[in-house]
Amino acid sequence: MSALPSNKFDFLCQDVRKRSGLVLGQEKAYLIDSRLGPLARKEGFASVEALVDAMMRGDHRLCVAASEALATHETFFFRDKTPFDLFENVIAPSLKSTRMGRQLKIWCAAASSGQEPYSLGMLLDEIPGLSADILATDMSAPVLEKAKAGIYTQFEVQRGLPIQRLVKHFDQVGDSWRIKPQLRQKVRFEQANLLDDFARYGKMDVIFCRNVLIYFDIQTKAKVLDRLAAQLADDGFLLLGAAETVVGLTDSLRPISGHRGLYAKPAMAAKLASAA
Amino acid sequence: MKTCLVVDDSRVIRKVARKIVEDLGFACEEAADGQQALDFCKKTMPDAVLLDWNMPVMNGLDFLIKLREEPNGKKPVVVFCTTENDMAHITQALRAGADEYVMKPFDGDIIESKFAETGLV
Ligand SMILES: C[S@@+](CC[C@H](N)C(=O)[O-])C[C@H]1O[C@@H](n2cnc3c(N)ncnc32)[C@H](O)[C@@H]1O
Numbered sequence: 001m002s003a004l005p006s007n008k009f010d011f012l013c014q015d016v017r018k019r020s021g022l023v024l025g026q027e028k029a030y031l032i033d034s035r036l037g038p039l040a041r042k043e044g045f046a047s048v049e050a051l052v053d054a055m056m057r058g059d060h061r062l063c064v065a066a067s068e069a070l071a072t073h074e075t076f077f078f079r080d081k082t083p084f085d086l087f088e089n090v091i092a093p094s095l096k097s098t099r100m101g102r103q104l105k106i107w108c109a110a111a112s113s114g115q116e117p118y119s120l121g122m123l124l125d126e127i128p129g130l131s132a133d134i135l136a137t138d139m140s141a142p143v144l145e146k147a148k149a150g151i152y153t154q155f156e157v158q159r160g161l162p163i164q165r166l167v168k169h170f171d172q173v174g175d176s177w178r179i180k181p182q183l184r185q186k187v188r189f190e191q192a193n194l195l196d197d198f199a200r201y202g203k204m205d206v207i208f209c210r211n212v213l214i215y216f217d218i219q220t221k222a223k224v225l226d227r228l229a230a231q232l233a234d235d236g237f238l239l240l241g242a243a244e245t246v247v248g249l250t251d252s253l254r255p256i257s258g259h260r261g262l263y264a265k266p267a268m269a270a271k272l273a274s275a276a
Numbered sequence: 277m278k279t280c281l282v283v284d285d286s287r288v289i290r291k292v293a294r295k296i297v298e299d300l301g302f303a304c305e306e307a308a309d310g311q312q313a314l315d316f317c318k319k320t321m322p323d324a325v326l327l328d329w330n331m332p333v334m335n336g337l338d339f340l341i342k343l344r345e346e347p348n349g350k351k352p353v354v355v356f357c358t359t360e361n362d363m364a365h366i367t368q369a370l371r372a373g374a375d376e377y378v379m380k381p382f383d384g385d386i387i388e389s390k391f392a393e394t395g396l397v
Contacts, residue, residue, distance in 0.1 A: 154379050155386075158378065158379060158386045159386065160389055163376050164370070167363065167370065171363075
């Protein structure tokens, strides 16, 4: 339990929800101390409560930092494996035939520290005849810094990353491992909040938006999904996390039967179903 | 049941590794150096070998090279598990026929993900 008085707890929940979509229910109150404690100390506050007081006085920078600190940034290379198998076996063959050598536009919409877009970059390197422009965005500046640097610990490169790919795509720097420049150059990182307008990115052939909607309330999930659909090419694909779905949230996207986590616009989903 | 041979000169590491591979559903056998491991494999080829590098009598790399020359010696999936965590050692191990490579310290999740990578689990 957080020791915050209820008016401060309520302020924090509302502020974080407004900024990032994250729903911080009573059952998640334990996160407040474990995730805001380090921020409070770093900023020189005696307690989390003192930090929240400063946020309530309107310190915008601290509010942003608190939202970033409260988000879950957990990720790893080739996480869940299935989405990457789907990319190789379903998405790539489908788009290859229609794109005729044009670069695919791929967007990782909650890329965290970069493991997801870099995994895609490694995979693309192994698929002949297909190249892509990979855009990776996240609302959090610190994780984007890490993503751009492309430097990972020994522990991070051992979760989900086959050794052959480590050898091929990383340089060893002291105790760490750094993504080789060729791969780093394939991914563009930008700071972007899913709650804000993202039409400027143009139509995407493939959108990875995994393990972020799960933290939002139903209305926010529905709105973001509708806007992602508007951003998707008519024959494009959306991938969500294992615990996420479009079902019951939007009519602009449909699950593709037999392929867990894979979604498309209704006409495309119907076409794939009849081809199967 | 699939068999995993754990090769390490440290009893403590063997015990930790045994727990992990048994939890993954393997029958576990142990060897304290490369020669013991080779003798074991000549009798019964395991499905998997979790292999340390630096050991007395015969080291992990020499064992691996000899194993791959044995009849049926290509069958076991060999996962190095060692404190030798630099690129030169890794590429040397891969050239000698290792399937995966774990840098110590390791935990159950890492072994599981490496075993999954090679189709063992
Ligand atoms: C759990 S990570 C998922 C990383 C990766 N997609 C994966 O599945 O491994 C969730 C990320 O979403 C980001 N995030 C949370 N709310 C966001 C928002 N409103 N807009 C953009 N990114 C957000 C967080 O900063 C965090 O890095």
